[in-house]
Amino acid sequence: MKKFVTISLLIFLFLISGNIALAAENDHSGHSGPSTDIQSGEHSSHDATLQQSNDVIQPSHSEHQSNEPSQSSTGHGQSQGTSSPEHSSHDGQAQNQNSEAHDGGHGVKEVKEVNIKPWVYAFLAYTAGVLLLALILKKGRGKNNELVS
Amino acid sequence: MNWLARILKSSLFPGVLQWPTAFVFAVIIYQLLYGPDSSSKNFGTSMTWVLWWPIIPLIFFILGRMWCAICPFATLSDIIQKFFGNNRPVPQFLKKYGIWIIDALFLLITWADHVFGIVDSPRGSGILLLMIIAGVITMGAFFERRAWCKYLCFLGGVAGNYSRCGSIDITADPKKCTTCKVKACFNGNEQVAGCPMFGMPRTIGSETCNLCGNCFKTCPNNSVVAKVRVPSSGLWLINTPRLSESSLAIVIMSIVFVQNATMLEVWAKAQSLVETVLGTSNYGVIFTMIFSVAVLSTIGAMAIASGISSFLNKESLIDNFARFGYAFIPLDLAAHMAHNLFHLLAEGKNVIYTAMALFGINVSGSNAILDVSTISALQYILLGVGTIGSIVAALKLNKGRPLNGVIPILALIIAFLLVNIYLFLLPMSHRV
Structure with a gap:
């Protein structure tokens, strides 16, 4: 019975904290806290945002084609032998964009703005719940871990 | 030691x-x-x-x-x-x-x-x-x-x-341990906790022991010893092969393939094909399909090799899969290290730059520690060493059995090596 209650409470906590994240995520429009664009399988249409993002840009199909030659020209290809090892960090970033272009050319990996705050809140809520539950269960046991009647 | x-x-x-x-x-x-x-x-x-x-x-x-x-x-x-x-x-x-x-x-x-x-x-x-x-x-x-x-x-x-490929082994003197009544290595004492990994040094394997040193501190008989061993020798003496662990070895190989393959031109073609077949442009669906095929085909290749082995050595397919799956661990390790060696040596200085930026010091420059051709050479050396380790492990795991039973496994090791070499020949993208 105790096991059942513990597991049920854990599932409840998990769902509640997940719900906090989702609710906050849905409410979120024009975030104020730190956030980034991460890839999502969902289809959205904020192309203007995509063009400006400097991290994980998911280019359109045409960008993919135009970026491909630049990948070899930046010279990180190991097999071409034309690469310059002394590339700048800027080059590395360009390469990163190119790799994203490579990945996203056909399946079109979309980006979605993710606000980190709800995730942190959900994490804190879940953690606090688990620790509280653990403490309550611990109090119900003696020093040698036997149940206190 | x-x-x-x-x-x-x-x-x-x-x-x-x-x-x-x-x-x-x-x-x-x-x-x-x-x-x-x-x-x-x-x-x-x-x-x-x-x-x-x-x-x-x-x-x-x-x-x-x-x-x-x-x-x-x-x-x-x-x-x-x-x-x-x-x-x-x-x-x-x-x-x-x-x-x-x-x-x-x-x-x-x-x-x-x-x-x-x-x-x-x-x-x-x-x-x-x-x-x-x-x-x-x-x-x-x-x-x-x-x-x-x-x-x-x-x-x-x-x-x-x-x-299991590691070079350090913790063990204990069986004579001292069989007469020990306190089992402080497992139970701990007043100062130090027992083994956090639920083991005893006499029986714990290198796959479980985390070298925390608790057993060294608690053993009242000074029974625990640390030994240096031949790398990969931990694979040779497996008495009870587990399918789950062998499967993980094969899964890791498939993941290395996927990680490399997503950076190739053929990846875009594969996506295009799946997009046409499924009629969706959702990247999640397309990647899931290709990822599943890649993982299942690697596991399938191992299953076929194990099936042929079972025909030759008259042991079950599952037994062959479980035993010989461990032989792929050195090649896994080598391919994993080779893949990441590029990121470490071609982007390593970025760690210093970003660390300095924490203190407000902005430094920019090349991220590379070594040039690409040197990194490539090191990658192939690693793959070669890993392949030798896998071949030796397969032969050792086959000890006492007919030699022909191991031939399909050796062929698959070589096939995986060739796929890896092909993938490492192609351009790789950076992480940062």
Whole structure:
């Protein structure tokens, strides 16, 4: 019975904290806290945002084609032998964009703005719940871990 | 190995490494969650994916699972256990299916990396770490010892496999242990806890032992010894092969293939094909389909090789799969290290730049430590050494059986080597 209650409470906590994240995520429009664009399988249409993002840009199909030659020209290809090892960090970033272009050319990996705050809140809520539950269960046991009647 | 025994016995170990690691980890978490959006400017991303992830297989190879002794997640688990721990026994289903859950988690995280973006995005990495911390806290709060590390940590699963190739072995004098009544190595004493990995030094394998040194400190008979062994020899003496562990070895190989293949032109063609067949442009669906095919075809190749072996040596397919799956671990390790060697040596200076940026010092320049041709040469050397290790392991695992039974496995090792060489010949993209 105790096991059942513990597991049920854990599932409840998990769902509640997940719900906090989702609710906050849905409410979120024009975030104020730190956030980034991460890839999502969902289809959205904020192309203007995509063009400006400097991290994980998911280019359109045409960008993919135009970026491909630049990948070899930046010279990180190991097999071409034309690469310059002394590339700048800027080059590395360009390469990163190119790799994203490579990945996203056909399946079109979309980006979605993710606000980190709800995730942190959900994490804190879940953690606090688990620790509280653990403490309550611990109090119900003696020093040698036997149940206190 | 007196020097190692002295280190492990020291009261300063592992704390002297554990606490600085925990501090750096806290900085990494903060950076991932609240630092710069750009992965190339984020200290957390650089430390995690350019330094730590490439170096960790090398640590497993040299020191076995010693990382697990100083891992910040394990430190957190210990702290939670101290103040909130219920110390309940680990549920049977975790003991029985934990490694399968690890297999699934490893696949899930790789899939999520491609679909949602984890390596590319500091926030994605941060969210992943938060989820892992939530799991660690849950396990630490309710279950005894390091239940998370032993039964659920996906890195622990990989560490367990790779550490079989490790060069350090902890064992104990059987004469002293059979007469021992206190079993302090397992139960602990008033000062030091028992083995956090639920083992005893006489029987614990390098796949489980995290070299925390507790048994060295608690043993009243000075029975525990540390030995240096031939790398990969831990694979040769496996008495009870487990399908779950062998499957993980094959799954790791398929993941290395997928990680490399996503950077090739053929990847775009494969996506286009799946897009046409399925009639969807949803990247998640397309990647899931291709990822599933890649993983299943690697496992399928091993199943076919095991099937042919079973025809030749008259043992069951499952027995052959379980036994010979371990032979692929050295090649796994080599391919994993070779893939990450590029990130470490072509992007390694980014760690220094992002670390300096934490103190307001902005330095820019090349991220590369070595030139690409040197890195390529090192990658092929690694693949060669790994292949030799796999071939030797396959032959040793076949000891006492007809030689023809191992031939399909050797052929598959060579085939995997050729696929790896092909993939490493092609351009690889950067992480930061």
